Amino acid sequence: MSKKKVILQAATMLFSQKGFSETSMSELSKITGAAGGTIFHHFKNKEDILISILKNVKEQIIEEFDRYFREKKFDTGLDMVEGVITFYLYLAGAMEDEFLLLHRHYPYKLAETNPVCRGHLEAVYNCLTDIFEQAIRLGQTDSSVGDMSARKTALILLSMLDGIVRFKIYNLYDAGSLYNEIIAASRRMLRNGHQERGETEHAENI
Amino acid sequence: MSKKKVILQAATMLFSQKGFSETSMSELSKITGAAGGTIFHHFKNKEDILISILKNVKEQIIEEFDRYFREKKFDTGLDMVEGVITFYLYLAGAMEDEFLLLHRHYPYKLAETNPVCRGHLEAVYNCLTDIFEQAIRLGQTDSSVGDMSARKTALILLSMLDGIVRFKIYNLYDAGSLYNEIIAASRRMLRNGHQERGETEHAENI
DNA sequence: TTACCGACCGAATGACCGGTCGGTTTTCTG
DNA sequence: CAGAAAACCGACCGGTCATTCGGTCGGTAA
Missing domain, CATH: 1.10.10.60 (Homeodomain-like)
Structure with missing residues (x-):
């Protein structure tokens, strides 16, 4: 090498x-x-090493998801969301260092003044958000996912996973033991339930 | 001063x-x-300053939540969860520096070797998780929250908020514009819906 | 008045930092 | 094989770092 x-x-x-x-x-x-x-x-300097690393990280993550979608097909949008969550958590373990780097503050500080750095970071998060958004939209066309803002719900899902991964990385809680509950909670959050039932007495607060 | x-x-x-x-x-x-x-x-040294700061942060956050619960009462457990989410997001804005520090990696690295540091950090997260857990358990007794693991669901909620706050802090996305969706998504995630309906064809995958 | 205290000061210290440079070795190419 | 280009080396540089230390000063108790 x-x-x-x-x-x-x-x-x-x-x-x-x-x-x-x-x-x-x-x-x-x-x-x-x-x-x-x-x-x-x-x-050319220390910072340049970090930029090169971030470029690699970006390319690896995008490539990994591309490969995943090339191999995998889904029955419904909701199943696709579950698949993406599962793969995201798998990837966070398989690319531990890379995800840890994305949870450090320095790259984001650098991104404030360095457009190239900002570009790499944005590419990663746009890619991930887009994937969730597509899955949610697909779910809305096949009625496996309810009526909600696809983009914002995608961001919430991504935030949730991001937080879970941070808890694991920072040794606060083990993500693995939460896996089943994450999937179940996400399904409850997304699932189509618009039968206009009246028994949920707090619906008017939303 | x-x-x-x-x-x-x-x-x-x-x-x-x-x-x-x-x-x-x-x-x-x-x-x-x-x-x-x-x-x-x-x-006694630079590290000692950080420890003192973390001690303050811990005490402030715990005190803020104590005060909040002294003043506020809730009709249902689900309402309490919403209240805690709202207050958490408010606090993340009001104590911006303190939350930013809790999202930096250094304190957690230090916690690996310094038990005092670890104690402060654990106290913060245990406090927050406990609060969510209590709200969920309350919701389960008054049937506003469905049947699920209170502890694990509390951790998922906390992870979600933690991720949202990180997105805001790192300038990736504005938490404020997501507020309504966060509340709605949390309610959907938690709400009691155990009517044993059969129309959700993917329930068996959970 | 004297003796002592804790708060405070800022120059000095040596370790270490990122980065440079002139020279040597290895690899490529005609 | 010759010679150019690329890769590589490590001593060296100016600057910054956390920390130390001898000492000043205002208050206060004896």
Whole structure:
């Protein structure tokens, strides 16, 4: 493997697990076996390494979902939502470092001044939101999902998963033990129930 | 106000908005007007400042919820859940810096080796989860909330709000414009609907 | 008056930081 | 094989970092 790849891979791990500022170039140099100068031969500065990593993360996540949808078909929109949730949680485990990096604050701080960085981050979240939105819209055409704002509900679902993943990453709670309840809760949240029943006495508050 | 309070207040802002490692003691010194030595007279090191801040954050959040429940009463458990969600989102805006700090990675990293730090963080999340759990259990006794694991559903609700707040903090999406949908989605997720209807053809997948 | 206190100061310290540069080795190409 | 280009090296630089420490000062108790 080329030295550049080695550097990128080690930096992904270090920036994710230790943080960007908390990782020194000398440490990256020691771990990769590359001399200090070699790193700066491949990347113009430390920040440039992070941008390259984020580009990779973006491409990997989008590619993973593309592949998933190429292989998988769904009976209903609601089933598709469940599939996406399941795959998202799987991916958060399989790409642990990458998801951890996306939960760190530094990339978002950098995104405020660096358009390229912002572009990569937005691409990830737009991709994910779009997928959920499509699934919800599909569910609304086949009546497996009720009448609600597809975009906003997609964002709520994504927020929920994002929060679950953060809890797991930050060692607050284990996402795995919540899996069944997440699926059940999402189905209850989405399912078509518009029979205009009158027994739900608090409907007028919504 | 005592110099120690000034230091703590400025450090809360700096550690939240810039990050712990990205904030230097000289910057903290300049902003507060306290000499470098003064800061180390009040705190044994930089980390000790963070611990003190987390202690404050914990106490403030718990106190805020205590006050809220002293003033507010609810007709049903489901109404209580809505109230807690609303208050949580209000608090995330009113205590922006404090919530931002709770979304940074450094405190959780520190918690792995520092039991005091871990204690403060756990206290915050246990408090919040307990509140949701109580509301759900109340809802189950008055039949406004369906039959589901109270603890796990509480964690899912908290994850959802946590994710929403993160999206807002990291400038990914505005939580305010999602408020009505969050309430509606939560009510759908929780509401008692166990009429054993057969028309939801995917119930067997849950 | 004296003796002591805690709050406060800011220069000094040494470790470490990101980044540079001149030179060497390896790889590619004609 | 020659020579150019790319990869690589590590000593070195100026600057910043958290922390230390000798000392000043106003209050207060004996």
